[in-house]
Every structure is written in C-alpha cells, then in structure tokens.
Amino acid sequence: MSASLTVNKGAQNLSADLGPDLAAAVDLAKAEKALSTRKAYGSDFRLFEVWCKVKGVSALPASPETVAAFLAAETGNGSKPSTLGRRVAIRYAHKLAHLGTPTDSEAVKATLRGIRRTVGAAKVRKAPAVAATVRAMVALAPEGLKGVRDRALLLLGFAGAFRRSELVALDVADIAETETGLLVTIRRSKTDQDGEGVTIAIARGDVACPARALREWLYASGIEAGPIFRPINKAATVSQERLTDRSVANIVKAYAERAGFDASLFSGHSLRSGFLTSAAAKGASIFKMMDVSRHKSVDTLRGYVRDAELFKDHAGAGLL
16 A cells, blocks of 8 residues: 555654664554455555546545545446445555545545445345355366365365355364364454464265365375465476465356356355355254354344245245
8 A cells, every 4th residue: 555654743753762663563553454455455545546646636645525536436437335435445544644534524425325325235245155056066176186176175165164265374284184074273364353263163074075075185285284275287286375365266166167157156255155055044053153154243144044044934935
C-alpha cells in the first residue's frame, strides 16, 4: 500500500535509541491485519490512486467528495456493492498515514447506501461441492502425481471444511493419523488471528477416504516434512514451496468441469460450504458442525441448515 505507518510530529524529537524498536512497532502494527487482507487493501488502494491521478485529485489525503465520486465511478464500471464496501480500505491507508478518514463522512456513507439501494447488495453465492459432487470430482482424478495430490486436497478440504488459506497452510507436522481418522491442527485462521490454534477431527470415509488419500499423496511425493500441498511442474517434480490459495480455487473449478458441472459456479469456498450443506442435509447437530468448521456464530450455520431443509415438510407439498 502506498500509505505507510509514519511517526507523528509529536514523536519526531524522541531519542534516536528508539529507532529500531519503533521500526519493530511499525511492523507489528501492520501485522494486525492478515497478509491476505493487507494485499487486498493494497490492491484496492492502488486502483483508487490510479483513478485519482487520471482525475488530477489527491489520493492521500483524499476528500470525502473524491471518495464518493470514485465509488460512483466504480459502480458505473460494474463493481458490486460488496466490492465497493471493501474498497473503503481507503480508510485504512489514511489511518496508517495519521490522516483524517474521509470514509467517515456522511457523504461517503450516503453514497454507499444509495449504491446498495440502486444496484442491490445481494451476494452471488457459489455452488457448494456437496459429498456426491466431491466423490464425482475425485473419481476423475488422472493418474500421476498431480492426480494423487488433487484427490487428497479435494477430500481433505471437504472433510475438514477448510478455508482455502487454511488448507494450503497445513504442514506434515499438523497431521496425526489415528484408527478412527485424522487429527488436524489448524495453527491460524480467519477467526483465530492470534494463532491460538485448534485441532479438529476428520472421519474416515467408506467410498473416498481423506486419510487414505493423504497418506497416498505423502508417500508418492516423498514429502516427510514441511508444506503438504505443493506445486508440481511439467517434469513431475514436486516443489519445496506450498500451493497458493488461488491454486485451490483453480483445482476445484477444474475438477468441477471434469465432472460435468459449470465451473463458474464453484470456488475455493465450495469445499467448505459443501461439507456444511451435506452435514446439515444428513441431520448433523449444528454444534458438531461447528466443531469441524470452527464458526463462531450459530446464526451463520443456521443458513446451511435452512438451505438443506427448504423442501423438508414443505407447506405446499401435495397441494397441486
């Protein structure tokens, strides 16, 4: 992000001995946001900077009128209200630079409200990769290392209701196999920014077993430590690096298409939502679902239960 955390005027006369510690404080302050969030904020602010340069106005500091005009222009370009709400990361840039935040202005807030009323704020939901879908996808995994890796990734991602960032962050040391399944330690997540960590249980499967698929991948790849899921080049050489979360989304889309589904309806989140939708349809306890998904709010999971039971005891059943 172009804006950087700076020392305010009142701190300019502090002893030079504070220099190294103050620099460390700057880095720690930036770390309050997840890396993915900081990247998204940086990308959004760069778009705003480019727009401001074309219009000949200041991006930092920006006036409320400039921000409101930018939001209106982005709406005209087809940006969704949910995207525009995130682009008010302009606020974060101003806070880091010790500047007043133009997004607090009623003019900006009113513009966003007007955009939502005019365009609509309903989010486009991606399709859940439910159990039957995942089984169809992994059944089409090709021979070779990539097929073995992808099968393990899809089955583990589904069975653990993982966010894609959590899935690619897993190391061999985070997995323990038991007679009844896998114990997986998630060291940090979207809802655990302090890194307290949590261990979840993943049950074995009768038709497509995530524990067996993972064991086969680790054996075939020769991975004994470090990242579990890694890129594989055309020469079938396994990288030392870990896959990106974007790679997870691409793999899900690719296998959805292989199985005859519309790939555009699926995303990296489809594995997580698919597990919850499938568990709800099977009548699983919402609290047992939370044990796996680690949701903090019961209300969020109620949506999956409702979706799974839309036609159960339907009031209109048998009327026509």
